Amino acid sequence: MGRQTPLFALHRELGARIVDFGGWDMPVQYSSQIGEHHAVRRAAGVFDVSHMCVVDLRGPRVRPFLQQLLANDVGRLRIPGKALYSCMLNERAGVIDDLIVYFLTEEWFRAVVNAGTRDKDLAWIRQHAAAFGVGVTERADLAMLAVQGPEARAKAAQLLSSADGPTAQALPAFVGAELGGWFVARTGYTGEDGFEIMMPAADAVPAWRALNALGVASCGLGARDTLRLEAGMNLYGNDMDESTHPYESGLGWTVALEPRVRQFVGRTALEAILAAGSRDKLVGLVLEDRGVLRSHQKVSTAAGEGEITSGTFSPTLERSIAFARLPEASGAQVQVDIRGKLLNARVVKPPFVRFGKSLLT
């Protein structure tokens, strides 16, 4: 038996199928993975993401600490509550994890890291925090719900007080605020609008039931995976890990090389990679033949072989899509080996779907 979130008993009561995910017993689906996917694209769904690790970082030198720790630059965060997506690299520029960090005050930032990398992340963060006198506190007392979909913000706001509801609805994208003892942020992992809400563990079950009563569908990690892939968002462990760097993982946009004086972990290795020239790239694939793209399938291109890192059937597009790591000079058409047959796929720039609409041309 794995670790369980404060919502575990409720998931069982709701008929969820439970699977192991990074050492946690998590709901993969309730009734239909495709149905849950469509609920998020068309209305609203709620996910238990309490397995993710919330870490509070406190101290007068927390900003310079994070400017050294992360490949993206928290110097960009000036509005309290503003979030930043970043990779945390090792000295070789391999990705230790990807994370979200919120600027709360000049002495308090909050990071959310992946469940499966929790232990190594905390060890790495603590190792680097010591020199800056930054306190590192895991917030295992918090549950986290992701409420996602075109109706998500309006529904979730009804759980808040009459004063806090409109404040939550007025949050700009990628900004969070402390409202009535909850931290409500306009972030997500689905390509839809919505909130991620951190709350005391005891609040999670009543909040989930209240959302269900408002018509928000219970959604499992299966739908979360198809939604994030359609939305062009990477999954740690599939699309990047410590053996790959951001530039070959579709994450070059998260690396802040300016200002040049900022010496973050991995910078020297990244500069050497850029100076060396040609490297692999992470692209989107759309399967033109019948079948389903899956991770580790081999891809043949005009410039050599590549590999699928994440693949699935896209419920929105009703065809198979994937991310693949390919040689830089591979063209617009490739072939994927599925059980010994070479099937045709087209290279596209992710995302595939945004705000319920196909972005395929």
Next chain:
Amino acid sequence: MSNVPAELRYTRSHEWVRTLTDGTVEIGITDHAQHALGDLVFVEVPEAGRTVASGEACAVVESVKAASDVYAPFGGEVTAGNPKLADAPETVNSDPYGEGWLMRLKPAAGAIAAAGLLSAADYTKVQDAEGG
């Protein structure tokens, strides 16, 4: 509890077998199997004329999450793959013992008797032992 029709025979790998009036057999996956796989999005069935050996992977059913092989319960010659499943793989979820059949086989001589197929009651015990 999943549906296990009494008139069919079963394998431990969750296929069902129906003997048709002309002596050929129809093969599919059980209600238990389709439920465990979840929403099917792609089904690959064998072409007529292909000869398959007992235990050979001869069809593939793919859900959103994963691909699974379907095994020939005994050797024989494929007389048909279900043509409807290319456009409507979800038929296997909605009607696993009827319209969702996967393939029809002309069994090799003596192959069915040697296959050790399970009765509905014994297959139910297999499911129970798997916690399903």
